[in-house]
Amino acid sequence: MDRKKLFNPLGNDSLSERKVIKGDSTNIFNLNNVKYGWANQLYRSMMGNFWIPEKIDLTQDKNDYENLTDEEAAAYDGILSFLIFLDSIQTNNIPNVSDYITAPEINLILSIQTFQEAIHSQSYQYIIESILPKEIRNSIYDKWREDEVLFKRNRYIAEIYQNFLENPSDENFSRVIVADYLLEAIYFYNGFNFFYLLASRNRMMGTSDIIKLINRDELSHVVIFGQLIKEIKNENPGFFSDDMIYEMFRNAVDEEIAWTNHIIGNGILGITEETTEKYTKWLANERLKTIGLKPIYEGFQKNPYRHLEKFADTEGEGNVKANFFEGTVTSYNMSSSIDGWDEF
DSSP states (O other), rough: OOOOOOOOOOOOOOOTTTBBBSOOOOOOTTSSSOOHHHHHHHHHHHHHHHHHHGGGOOOOOOOOHHSOOHHHHHHHHHHHHHHHHHHHHHHHHHHHHTTTBOOOOOOHHHHHHHHHHHHHHHHHHHHHHHHOOOOGGHHHHHHHOHHHHHHHHHHHHHHHHHHHHOOHHHHHHHHHHHHHHHIIIIHHHHHHHHHHHHTTOOOOOOHHHHHHHHHHHHHHHHHHHHHHHHHHHHHSSSSSSSSHHHHHHHHHHHHHHHHHHHHTTTOOOTTHHHHHHHHHHHHHHHHHTTTTTOOOOOOOOTTTTTTGGGGGOTTTSSSSOOOOOOOGGSSSOOOTTOOSOOOO
């Protein structure tokens, strides 16, 4: 893989020559001349999702936190720590991926994703500062150093990213794209469900509202990397090995189940090791179908947490229930304040 040139005056911006990777664009953002219409549609959706965490009142959450059970408080802290890692590493990694993407309209949505990941990190800081006792705040950021299961979990994805930085080969890039997809499509959602479960009992409602906004952003990121995999496969047959994708999915599912059982287990009302396995394997099957591959977990065809979907209403208005795991951009809001780009 060759990193694209920052300025490429001899590049060819014709749509017939444009490619997701290995193209020869000038890198000028001519958004009236695009090849990947889904990127334009997704850009409008992502821009319409702008939000600020401090607008959500967490006063009641501080009182609720003091009344959580020991198991609930430990899960709350541990899940926050893991989510902080996910958004931190994505904020740093997305620009590295974008350096090898040669379709300007896709570079544009990756830049919006980077911004959104930074907002998510700010959101966790706001939650920690507003809710957690001062004496334990720093421990949330350092938990990965002390918790062996969390460290192993973080290391798997981080090493894939680091290997590509040190050796930007085609194979390592393909693994980075799949790892990004797994992070966005698998790794967040057991944690999100924990917060929605608390909200279903009228606890930590402010935290749930922030998680809902993060969740809405992350679903757009799922679409980005799902589309990247499909477009790259179409333009570069053989670039991705199905065996490699399946191997990475199996590892991600095993890690997700082990981590969720470690931090939640059977200690939280409404979540068990059985439902964690059912949910994670069902979700993996859905994500595989989204990128055109067959499911690998037989018998896992239902979402055991379907009753929580109303707390994850990704339309943002509370009136229309979004298809929570829809693999297209049609379930996302379109901001009426964004003009232009109507003809695609």
